[in-house]
Amino acid sequence: MLKIVAPVWIMLGTTLAGIAVMTVLSVPSLAVHDREYIPYAALAGFIVAIPIAFAVAKRMRDAFAR
Numbered sequence: 001m002l003k004i005v006a007p008v009w010i011m012l013g014t015t016l017a018g019i020a021v022m023t024v025l026s027v028p029s030l031a032v033h034d035r036e037y038i039p040y041a042a043l044a045g046f047i048v049a050i051p052i053a054f055a056v057a058k059r060m061r062d063a064f065a066r
Helices: 002-025 034-064
Strands: none
Touching: 002 034
16 A cells, blocks of 8 residues: 555645645744744655555555455
């Protein structure tokens, strides 16, 4: 299953990290300290993507097993 999870996690992690970074940059109160918050936002995006990648991989495995 890790053969499916790894590529899904890479794609989801990049997407969610980008969304989190864009959120930091677009909220004025967060953009003031952007150099401090951007690494945390990107890391949070990659961490949040882990359980989502497992769920997506499980659904993909179940769909192709039929």
